Amino acid sequence: MRDHDFDLEPGGSSTGDLDDPAALARERALEKVARLLEIERHADAERELRQLLAVQPHDADVLSLLSRVELEQGREEEAKETAYAALAIDAQCVDALSAAAEAHFQLGENSRAEKMLIEALGLEPMNHGLWLDYARLTFKAGQLDKAKRLCERTLAIEPGAMGAHQLLSLIASERKAHREAHTHGDLALGRVPDAVSTHVVKGSACLRSGRPFGARRHFRAALRIDPTDDDVREMLVEADRCCRVFYLPAYYFGLVVDRLPGGPFALWGAFVLSMAVLSSVGADPRVIAVVVVGYPALCVYTWIASPITRLWMKIVPTR
Amino acid sequence: MTPRSHTPASSPDEDIWDAPAADDLLRPTLDQRHDARGFGKAFDPQSLWIASFFGGAFTAALMFAINARRLGRPRQAWIVGGSFFAAGIVATVVVVLFALDQGALTDEGLGDDASRNLRGVSRVLGIVLGGIGFYLQRARFRLFLHEGNDAAKALLPCIAAIAASAIISVALVFPLAVVIAAIA
Numbered sequence: 001m002r003d004h005d006f007d008l009e010p011g012g013s014s015t016g017d018l019d020d021p022a023a024l025a026r027e028r029a030l031e032k033v034a035r036l037l038e039i040e041r042h043a044d045a046e047r048e049l050r051q052l053l054a055v056q057p058h059d060a061d062v063l064s065l066l067s068r069v070e071l072e073q074g075r076e077e078e079a080k081e082t083a084y085a086a087l088a089i090d091a092q093c094v095d096a097l098s099a100a101a102e103a104h105f106q107l108g109e110n111s112r113a114e115k116m117l118i119e120a121l122g123l124e125p126m127n128h129g130l131w132l133d134y135a136r137l138t139f140k141a142g143q144l145d146k147a148k149r150l151c152e153r154t155l156a157i158e159p160g161a162m163g164a165h166q167l168l169s170l171i172a173s174e175r176k177a178h179r180e181a182h183t184h185g186d187l188a189l190g191r192v193p194d195a196v197s198t199h200v201v202k203g204s205a206c207l208r209s210g211r212p213f214g215a216r217r218h219f220r221a222a223l224r225i226d227p228t229d230d231d232v233r234e235m236l237v238e239a240d241r242c243c244r245v246f247y248l249p250a251y252y253f254g255l256v257v258d259r260l261p262g263g264p265f266a267l268w269g270a271f272v273l274s275m276a277v278l279s280s281v282g283a284d285p286r287v288i289a290v291v292v293v294g295y296p297a298l299c300v301y302t303w304i305a306s307p308i309t310r311l312w313m314k315i316v317p318t319r
Numbered sequence: 320m321t322p323r324s325h326t327p328a329s330s331p332d333e334d335i336w337d338a339p340a341a342d343d344l345l346r347p348t349l350d351q352r353h354d355a356r357g358f359g360k361a362f363d364p365q366s367l368w369i370a371s372f373f374g375g376a377f378t379a380a381l382m383f384a385i386n387a388r389r390l391g392r393p394r395q396a397w398i399v400g401g402s403f404f405a406a407g408i409v410a411t412v413v414v415v416l417f418a419l420d421q422g423a424l425t426d427e428g429l430g431d432d433a434s435r436n437l438r439g440v441s442r443v444l445g446i447v448l449g450g451i452g453f454y455l456q457r458a459r460f461r462l463f464l465h466e467g468n469d470a471a472k473a474l475l476p477c478i479a480a481i482a483a484s485a486i487i488s489v490a491l492v493f494p495l496a497v498v499i500a501a502i503a
Binding site: 107265 | 342344345347348349350351353354355356365368369372450458461462465466
């Protein structure tokens with residue numbers, strides 16, 4: 001649901017006293033795991049965690065962390081099983097509930113993810129990260145009202161939660177409340193100007209509100225921060241396509257049509273209706289001719305604008 | 320991993336909302352319909368409008384059923400698709416009966432006026448059913464897109480559904496007209 005910072009604080013069920021050599025060894029191992037995760041050496045981190053589990057197989061916190069590491073490596077089914085193993089040891093382990101929710105989320109099992117998050121929030125109602133996870137889940141499931149309220153709850157607990165502003169921007173964009181989308185995008189950008197996600201959210205808001213050049217600028221900024229992000233590169237190409245002269249009218253036309261109930265079909269209905277009205281009132285044949293030629297010409301242009309621009313972008317690629 | 324909050328239970332911050340048990344935000348609102356599973360190559364349900372306009376109720380039924388299966392809703396495909404199909408049959412029977420009442424049945428089947436009526440009814444019904452289908456599949460298609468899937472092209476299913484519904488219409492209308500004429 002989000003980029004996770006791994007919580008390696010001592011305080012798990014089997015941590016015990018740090019004077020205890022076993023507990024001390026556990027803390028050192030977890031510190032090493034944290035360093036490995038920071039440099040994204042997930043396989044090595046997993047090996048360390050498995051060694052820890054070989055000594056203490058009933059450590060719910062370590063199992064929860066292992067579940068997260070498995071998720072990072074795209075092994076959702078295994079991660080789910082590991083999180084459930086942690087919950088079998090400690091049913092009230094919030095980290096395990098959260099990891100199980102994340103695994104369900106990534107597997108598309110949204111209803112079960114919600115159940116896990118609600119359980120976790122019942123245990124830790126002041127955990128803003130869990131509220132934000134729940135907001136993201138409901139946003140994905142299409143419950144925008146609830147997602148918005150959950151974001152507001154997140155901000156009530158942690159006013160600096162950048163993710164909540166980002167999500168509020170996406171919600172507003174989807175509702176075509178572009179001013180609100182830009183406000184939240186700017187707030188997130190003001191707080192964390194050097195994060196890829198803030199530029200991506202702001203760029204998306206720009207692209208949806210008819211500012212393709214602004215969108216391109218933000219996607220470029222995001223790519224400067226992380227040049228390896230292929231998703232952002234795709235977004236930059238998309239924004240750049242909208243900025244090309246031949247495609248620009250089609251882009252704005254698309255924004256207008258999107259606002260019509262029924263989309264292109266409504267436009268087509270308007271064409272049929274106007275033809276019927278013009279014919280019945282005996283309008284000037286030149287006016288009828290303009291409508292007859294204009295609508296198909298518009299259709300043909302919108303059909304060919306995208307492939308021709310793509311071809312053009314192969315000759316002059318996005319920079 | 321979610322950051323832990325160590326706010327004491329007695330913190331005044333907790334007064335900003337109700338106790339967790341009474342918090343309506345903690346009431347589950349997602350069920351299995353919201354699970355993002357069973358997706359295939361779904362197309363944009365907006366295509367239902369145009370296809371149904373040209374092909375009528377049978378096209379709406381076929382297109383809806385095809386897309387519902389691709390959106391991981393096979394049961395809905397049968398129930399709603401079947402209902403659309405039934406609506407198409409009822410509309411055809413009504414038009415044929417109306418033609419009989421108006422004396423528009425000829426030895427070769429429906430007369431010109433009755434055929435025009437049938438096309439008109441078919442288009443209006445197609446638009447209505449296409450709209451219903453779009454409304455029913457809209458949310459599921461959004462989830463499909465949010466899972467990172469790309470919408471498939473609807474052109475081939477559209478053409479296939481329109482061709483199939485033309486065959487169904489012919490297979491249904493002419494025998495129906497002959498049977499009713501024979502009875503009359």
